[in-house]
Each structure stands twice: as C-alpha cells, then as structure tokens.
Amino acid sequence: MWSYIVVSICVTQVLTDKSFSKLISERETLLKNELKMMLGSDLVLSDSEQQANDVIMKLKRRELDYGFRNPQYFNFSKHFFEYKDDIKRSELFQIVKAMPKGAVLHAHDTAIQNQDYVVSLTYWQDLYVCFLEDNILFLFSKEKPNEKCPTQWQLMKDARYSSGNVEKFDAHLKQYFTLVIDDPVQDYDNINAVWSKFQHYFIATSPLFCYKPIWEQYFYDALKAFRNDNVMFVEIRSVLPQLYDIDGNVYDELVTAQSYKKVLDKFLTDYPDFFGAKLIYAPLRSVDVKTVEEYINIARVLKKKLPDFFAGFDLVGQEDLGNPTSEFLMQLNDVSHEFNYFFHAGETNWYGSSSDENLVDAIVLNAKRIGHAFALVKHPLLLEEVKKRNIALEVNVISNVVLKLVEDVRNHPLATFLAQGLPVVISSDDPGLWDAEPLTHDFYVTFVGVASRHADLRLLKKLALNSLYYSTYKNKDKLVHEFDIRWAKFVHNVIRDYA
Amino acid sequence: MWSYIVVSICVTQVLTDKSFSKLISERETLLKNELKMMLGSDLVLSDSEQQANDVIMKLKRRELDYGFRNPQYFNFSKHFFEYKDDIKRSELFQIVKAMPKGAVLHAHDTAIQNQDYVVSLTYWQDLYVCFLEDNILFLFSKEKPNEKCPTQWQLMKDARYSSGNVEKFDAHLKQYFTLVIDDPVQDYDNINAVWSKFQHYFIATSPLFCYKPIWEQYFYDALKAFRNDNVMFVEIRSVLPQLYDIDGNVYDELVTAQSYKKVLDKFLTDYPDFFGAKLIYAPLRSVDVKTVEEYINIARVLKKKLPDFFAGFDLVGQEDLGNPTSEFLMQLNDVSHEFNYFFHAGETNWYGSSSDENLVDAIVLNAKRIGHAFALVKHPLLLEEVKKRNIALEVNVISNVVLKLVEDVRNHPLATFLAQGLPVVISSDDPGLWDAEPLTHDFYVTFVGVASRHADLRLLKKLALNSLYYSTYKNKDKLVHEFDIRWAKFVHNVIRDYA
Known part of the structure; x- marks a missing residue:
C-alpha cells in the first residue's frame, strides 16, 4: 500500500515537473522568437559593441525601472514640453547625442532652428x-x-x-x-488649435526667411546644427518659396533651390566630413489639380537643372484639412516614373477617413518612403504591402506628440512598427519649433520611451543604418563605410567614458 | 508627319489611361481586401439588416464627418468624463442602447452601479x-x-x-x-493617482457591500442593470470577500459565491428572459505564492460546490504594482487542467516590463480569454499565438481611458485588433465607477470612436456574437437562437423608427 502511494506521488511529480519545464521553455521561446522579429535583431554586436551595450542598457533600465516604480516622475507619459530640457541631463541622452545617427530624411527646411536663433x-x-x-x-x-x-x-x-x-x-x-507654451494640454486642446499656431509661425517667418541672404544663412546654420548633432546627411523638404532681395527683386523656385545648392557646396568646403544634402520638393497639398500640374512642371525643372541635388517630390500641410492625395492621383501617376515620391501619408487619427487613406495612395504611387505613416498600424494589409515593397517609414515621434496625434509616447504606433521589424527611419520633422535637438531628442524618446525595455544598441545602430540605406545618397558603400568608422569611435568612447 | 504625331498622342493616351485604371484598381483592391480582414466582415447582412445598416451608417458618418471638420467638438479625443452624458443625446447611442449586445464577459461585481446607487x-x-x-x-x-x-x-x-x-x-x-471628477487630466496626472482613488473606492465600499443583505441586493440590481442594457448573460469577476450579517457573523468565500447563486436563481425566476450569470473567481494578485495556493483551494471548492455557476479563475489588481503572473507560474500550471483561465494581462503601457509579459503567461497557461490585452499590439508573435489558439480579448476601452492607459480613444490598440479580425469581445470593466451604462457606452465608443469609419452593423453584430461564442454558457445554440430573435426585432425597430 505504502509503496503504491510513494510511486504514485513520484510519478505525479515527474509528470508535473516535466510539464512545467515544457511550459517554461514554451514561454522563453515565444519571448525570444518575438525579440528576433524586432528591428535591429539581425545585427550581431562585436565584443566592444557588447561592452558599450552593457553601459547603455544599464542606464536605460535604470531610467525605465525608476519610472515604472514612480510613474508620477516618468517623463514620456507627459507632454514633450515638460521634459524636453530635463532629459538633457540624462547620461543616456548625452550618449545618444554623441552617437552617429546617420541621416535625417524627414525635416522641413524652415523649422530646424529654435526661437532663439x-x-x-x-x-x-x-x-x-x-x-x-x-x-x-x-x-x-x-x-x-x-x-x-x-x-x-x-x-x-x-x-x-x-x-x-x-x-x-x-x-x-x-x-x-515656437510652438512651446506653458500649458499645451490646456491651450492646444484640439488638433486644429496647434496646427493653427503652426501655420501662424510659417506665415510670420516666411518674409523673414525668404530674404535671400537670410535664406542662405539659415540653411548653412541648419546644416551645421545637423552636423553638430552627429548627422551625416540630410534630405530636406521645402515648399521652395520665392525669395526676394533688398532691392525688391523676386526670384522663382529654381533660384530658391539653387541658393540651397550654393550654400551646400560652401558648407561642404568648410566641413568636408559632412556627406551633403538633397532636396525634396514638397509644396502645399491644399491646392487644386491645376496647381499640382504646375508643381510637377517645377519639379521637372528642378530635376533637370539640379540632378544631383533634387531627390524627389512630396505634398505638405495638415492632411485632415488639405486635399487627399487621391484627388491628384492621375497627375501624380502620369509622372511617377519621373520622380521619387516621399509622400506624407496617414499623419492622422481619423481611421477610415480620406486622410487615413492617403496611405494607400502613397503605396500605389510607389513612394520610396512614407512621411509619418502614423495610421498604418490600423491597416494590416497596407502594412504587409509596405514590407513587401520595402517602403521606409519616416517616423517623427515628438512631432506627433506636439501636433496632437498622441499623448503618451508609449501609445505611439512606432512601438508596433519596431516590434515587427518594419523599415523605420527616425526623424524630427520640425525640431526647432519645439526646441528639440535636430535629431537626438527623437532618437532618445524612441529608444527609452517607445521601444521595448529589451531594445538595445542593435536597435539604435539599425535606425542609423536604415537612415543611410533608405536615403537617396548614391554611393551607399562610401556612406556606410564612413559611418562604420564613426560608429567604432563612438563605441570606443562609450567604453572609455562609462564602462 | 501629322498622322505620326496623332498616332503617337493616341498611343500615349491609351498607355497612360491603362496604367491609371490599373492603379485605381490596385488601390480599390487593397482597400477592399483590407476591409475583408476586419472583424465582422465574414457576416452577410440580410436585406432588412442592410436597411438598418443604412440608417446606422448615415448617423455614424454624420457624427464622424462633423468631428473631422470640427475636431474641437469631437468627443472621443477628449476625456470620457467630458462626453459621457452628452453622447446619450446621440440617436446612434440610443440605437446601440436598444441593440442586443450579447454578454458581458469582463466586469467586476462591485463596480457596476454608479454613485447615486x-x-x-x-x-x-x-x-x-x-x-x-x-x-x-x-x-x-x-x-x-x-x-x-x-x-x-x-x-x-x-x-x-x-x-x-x-x-x-x-x-x-x-x-x-466614483472616479468621476471635474478635471481628470489635471488631477489624475499619472496612472498611480487614479489607481489610488480606485483602491480608495474599494476600501470605502467594501464594508458597505459586504453586508450580506446589501451584497445580494447589489447583485440583483446589477443583473437588472445589465438586462436593461440589453445584455443576455454575464460573467462576473469577484474577489469573493467574506460577508457579514447584522449579528456580526462572518462567512467564508463559498457563502459569498452561494449568495450570488441564490440571487441569480431568484432573478431568473423574476426575469426568465435573462440567460444567467457565471462567476470568475478573481482574487488580488499582489500576494505571495502561499496565498495563491489558498486561492486555488478555494477555487476547487467553488468548482465542486457550484459546478454550473463557477466559470474559472483570474487574478486582479494593478498589474504594474502587483506581482507578475510568472511568479505563480508553477502553481497555476499545476492546476491548469482543472480551471478555465481568464487572466488579466497586458493592462499596461510598460513595453517589455514584467506586467507587459503577463501576456505570454496568459497564453502558455492556456487562458480562454485575456482581460484587456492592451499591450498585445506591441507583440506580433504573441498576437499570432492568440489568433492560432483562438483566445478572446476582453477589451474595455473606457476603462483604459479612465485608468490612464490611453487618452484619445483613436489611439486605442482595439482599432488594430478589429482591423486584423482578432477575436475581440467588448466589455465595460467597472462602468459604475465612471457613471457609464453597463455596456452601451463601451459599444458606442468602440463603434464610433475607435473602429474604422467603414465599420458597420456587421462589426456590431459580430461583437455581440463573439461575446456569446467566447462565453462559458453551455447551450450556445439556444443562446444564439434567442439572440437572433432579438436581433431581428431590433433590426425591425430601427427600420420602423428611423428609415
């Protein structure tokens, strides 16, 4: 009798144990395999990168775990204006600032510098x-x-x-x-309120910036700001306003573009370690078909006259209020073989609206990259198309917070995009308007606020590499080679200064 | 020469037209095929359902398009407290109220009634x-x-x-x-602030509700409230507190459950058109392993003594502060063949944290349904597992707003879940605490605020059917048959009153 009981207990225990170990292994496998899907998981860190990663992850976990225990002090659930200056004191922020971040592929030319500038x-x-x-x-x-x-x-x-x-x-x-105000939650109480202030900025500053000498100085200083923020290359969007001079002469769009090219050449002479800039002609979308046809003619001239500087075409302005891309579908399709498209699309919360469906137009028009694509997370089939066609997503987290698409950045769809390994590039849109660094704030918020607690240096490196890979810079090998050199130096410095 | 030019123009036009029509067809196919993935798209509407759908969609589009043009007046981008009463004036809200909504599968027993009650x-x-x-x-x-x-x-x-x-x-x-206050954005400025008030409610009301006669009255009236809101069946979560009587006698958990069963029987006699209720034993998660073992023993007793009333097991309390499910993995695994599990999991914004990873534990422990699963959208592999294993997601949108997981409901991951056709059921969690109807507010906010502008009556019907299908009610045929009768009547009334 006793022996029977003992045997019975043992059998039960063995069975239970085995089943539990199977459960644990299933659990770990799921978590591990999911992490393998995350952007950057294909990278293998060298020994020294691993050492730098240990430093970085220690700092990241410290910040996150403190927030987890003290959500009242967690920055990223608050409005960006509340923490934009505080986070500069973070060691991790300083590391991200020093990190080579590749290229900025989504930024608007007259919104790079802050209010002091x-x-x-x-x-x-x-x-x-x-x-x-x-x-x-x-x-x-x-x-x-x-x-x-x-x-x-x-x-x-x-x-x-x-x-x-x-x-x-x-x-x-x-x-x-600036868009920075004391109480953005109260005073920007709906999306149009903040967009209205946004428009006011462009209206107010346009005759200031469009003075030709200022225009050139601004661009020179913007390039300097990008370079100082460890950016190698820039694709800048511009509506290409008509410039004027002190004698009242007014110039056409080509002159505006040419003045950029002239400044760029000067900048590259002064700073030969910078890899240059290209122009995305991105005029306003709230226009009629005839105007879009005029845009296309201008784009043709730009492409012909500045073949190495002109990168492609886009349309800008608040998507919810502007005309949907579909209104210009025929015109844009007719010339789609002539231009690279980098359409803004899905910068909206209105699921199933015309602005939401700009996403499908960007896809069928063969966009190389999509600006924002915030709404893409609600479009499982379009998301598959984006993967299939390898269309990069230019994500601008802080811009989406300031312009009222999302409050707590942890709800930004970028988390899902990263988890699925979508071809994401991080950019900054209009950093000057919210007094952010040209790119560091967006990288830091992405890394600490949006991405998984487990996302590490591989994600950061992949985001930088993506920005090079999905750029229109021609000699990618040269670009990546130089990036690798700077990256190795950065890794070395992290170990030297923090390990 | 002329003829050559004419021919050339014609050929060009034909080519262009063909290419454009191809583009249009590609665009429409993508949008159409994506809508086929949406929850409810497998349903085919009868002629009369189509008529009712026309009514409903006209109302829905009117509300949405007004908001699209006037975002300052769009309700769902604001806090629920601001619009909870206003939306009752919406005709569509009244239709959703009258609609048979199936079952409530995620609600906590002492949080159904509002402050007046x-x-x-x-x-x-x-x-x-x-x-x-x-x-x-x-x-x-x-x-x-x-x-x-x-x-x-x-x-x-x-x-x-x-x-x-x-x-x-x-x-x-x-x-x-109540959790309702004048300025929730200001005064609930972090997740712990609102959870703290939430706990205060339970502490304050516990000795009130645990008085046995009140306990029974409350449950009776809660069932009545569900029935009035056109709910047929309920699975109620309870921590099963010990009740007391006027003589100071204190009773154990079984008595608490039995008193529910007694009330239910009385209610079913009074209202034989109601399909009943079941109990999910859901004690607090912020405990040690030994206590969980005691919970399991109590669950065993409940299952044995009330086999038809006891539905299964869960653990409750703020996931970020409570112990992660993984701490009890061995204990819960040992008895997983004994109980249906309905774990809360992923009711968090902390991506990659222990509370976030409660999702994987719910899955490997073979949960029938997951409570909230808010964080699942960041877990592409777990999301696939949920589909594969047909685990239902109990989504409580308004609760997630009030408890500070998301602000604008248009950013709720439910939109993505619906778009992918995940097995979603809509529930209300603690509707009394935010003065919501037992289920209508959650359905309405889901339909108008979260789902696509294109989501129609098929989504509403599917959500109701899902709540029956994923319930533990035994005779599903009977349940669905009765639902169909009520649904037909509802459709008839919508046409009669609005078409």
Missing part, C-alpha cells in the same frame, strides 16, 4: 516689422514698405530699442517663433 | 459611518461598532440628518463612490 535673425539690418493683433509681419527693405500694415511699419531696430526693455521685447518676439 | 445603499438601516480625513468607513451593526475610528462612529441616519443639508451631505458622500 530666429530672434537673432531679427537683428539683421534693414528689417521692418509690423505688429498685428495676433501675429507679426516682417520685410527687409531699404525704405519703409508699401505693403499693407494695419498698425505701422517700423524699423525693427527702432521698435526694439524704443521698447525700453530689449529683453522683454525679444521674449515677446520669441512666442511667434 | 451606492448613496442609496447608505439609507439602509443600522448603518454606521466613520469619516476619515480622506476616506470613509462603514459598518452595519445593531450597536455602535468597536472597530477603530479616529473620529467617531455615528449612525448614518444621525450623521445625515444632523448635517443640516441632506443634499449636500449626499453629494459629499458621492465623491467616495
């Missing part, structure tokens, strides 16, 4: 200003402008120094040059 | 109250309780009528019985 431009000579009730007009001119001003045109210098308090005056100016 | 319970005889600084204690007793009270125990009746203003007194009471 723009204010500094208002110190240039011959600038006139007209204060409106809720905005500001500028014009460079030798004489008082004839353009309409409901108050009065003043020389900026006079306005500033007669104000009695230059500091206060400049602080007042700054508010026109 | 709970206040009404404080009018019962023999209730003593003790006001604390930031909470309130109750006890039913014949005499003044001996339990500790830092202020003083008063008969509720005396406290209320000596207050001088009964209305004000009751309004003050109500705040303990």
